[in-house]
Amino acid sequence: MFERIREKLEILADAAKYDVSCSSSGSNRKNHNKGLGDAEGSGICHTYTEDGRCVSLLKILLTNHCIYDCAFCVSRKSNDVKRAAFTVDEVVSLTMNFYRRNYIEGLFLSSGIFKNGDYTMERLLNIVKKLRTEERFNGYIHLKTIPGASAELLQEAGLYVDRMSINLEMPTELGLKLLAPDKSHEDVKAPLGLIKDKIQQLNNEKALIKSTPKFVPAGQSTQMVIGATPESDKEIMHTADHYYRKFNLKRVYYSGYIPISNDNRLPIIGSQPPLIRENRLYQTDWLMRFYGFNITEILNDANPNLDADIDPKLSWALRNLDQFPVDVNTADYKQILRVPGIGVTSALKIVQSRKFGRLYENQLKKIGIAFNRARHFIRYADSPLQLKEFEGGHIKNLILSESTSKYSKQATNQLSLF
Structure with missing residues (x-):
């Protein structure tokens, strides 16, 4: 039994590494009634929190089985890879055992989609609910939202997690249709809008009600794959700016495309992701969020792409x-x-x-x-x-x-x- 769990962990942790949407939590979930763990001030995934601490989490997929065939995804249904799936109890047990051994400070849980969105989302909900209510786990939990899942499942899951995210995948609808024809940006906007409205509703109720439930206290994020489709930096960052403003996102992540197949729809870029471009996009994102720049000042029709030699702030100044x-x-x-x-x-x-x-x-x-x-x-x-x-x-x-x-x-x- 132990060897089988270990094999599953190797497969599903490796498949999860392509999701880069990890960050410090920003959560304020405290430990009450002698529970285990405390998410306040903690972050995840071998990254750095705002106060400079390096933190970690158990980052896994529930399963790498998937009904979709996205050309850029290692878990797509046509890919010849080993498949595995955890049970609800196995994920709960792994999380608690790793936490007690001080290996992790929280859980990052995503999944491929088997059967349909609700079927998968229900199992993810059962995991986080069991951790919070039965195991009294107060550590950080980041849950990936499943496209197509019902509003009821999403809203209940939001009561048990610190952050939720759903991947936009490609910067434009055209690029998404090229590589993942079964998906749509509308499938992403619906849950993002739902979570945003619920957060706002509970924030408004705080003025009238003494105690309101915690609901996704660390907010939402999304991720885009960069370099798999031919969008300019202008198109990428204008998409990010739109989602920041419309859905109050905490972060947009830019994941350099890693070649994983010989699909002729995908570019030939060697074995390494476009790391310099990825870095320039993050720098531009920082200028938008913390330096008061409007995206049109940095990227526009006259300057549709970022300079690889110098950072975007210096480029704008020149x-x-x-x-x-x-x-x-x-x-x-x-x-x-x-x-x-x-x-x-x-x-x-x-x-x-x-x-x-x-x-x-x-x-x-x-x-x-x-x-x-x-x-x-x-x-x-x-x-x-x-x-x-x-x-x-x-x-x-x-x-x-x-x-x-x-x-x-x-x-x-x-x-x-x-």
Whole structure:
């Protein structure tokens, strides 16, 4: 029996690795009545929480059987792979045993779809319900929503989990129809809208009712596969922006396509996913959510794709030199935040520090900004030059050459240790 469970775990944990929608929880589910675990402040999946802690979870599929034949998916029904399925009790037992041994801090549970959406979703619901009510497990639970599942099952599941997510799969409906003709973005919008409305309803009731049930306290997320279809970065990020605004998502994840079949509908891109592009998309996502950028400022008809050589913030600045230099001693927080090399924390420090006097170069370096990059776009108390003396192309080449020199020096220093 033990060997069979171990074999299932190897198969279904390996199949789950393609889902990258893992993050810190943001949940506030506390431990009450001597239960086991506490999700408050915890995250998942060997990632980092907002306070810098690295955390982990048991990340598995309930089954890798699936009625769909999505060309990009390793669990598609036409793929010749070993199939397995856990029972409800097996998942509950694994989670509790791993947690008691301090291997994990929570559970990330997804599944292929066997029979239909309701049949699969009902089993996922039974797992999380049993963990919460019978095992009194208070650790973090992230549950993948099954497309086509009934509203009643989704709403009940939301009472027991911290985060729910459903994969958008492809950035556009056209791309989805090409690689997964049985699926539709409408199947994703329905559950996202349902969960969003329920969260909002309970938040509104808090003003009138002393105690309301916890319902998906860590919110919702989604995931898109990048590089399997020919969408531009503009199309990808405009889709993400739309879903952020319409469904109040906590995160959109961008998963670089990994070649897993010889289907002629799929591109030939070698054995590695497009990691640089994936990274640039995440940086753009960050600019939208934390830096006050509108997506049309970064990606538009004139600039439909991100620059692989430089990050999107620097790329935007070089295209908009008329907005620089920014005087760090007088500019407001939002202007300072747009300077390449200055992050959210550094911008706040600058605004706070200048209350005690004008800021000089040595002070800016101590604050922690990337000074070699930022110096081309700012004015400070002892600025040697004005930005207008440089052209955008010259600044870009200068920054790239400085970066290359810096990394070469670091590599040389590391080699000298041996």
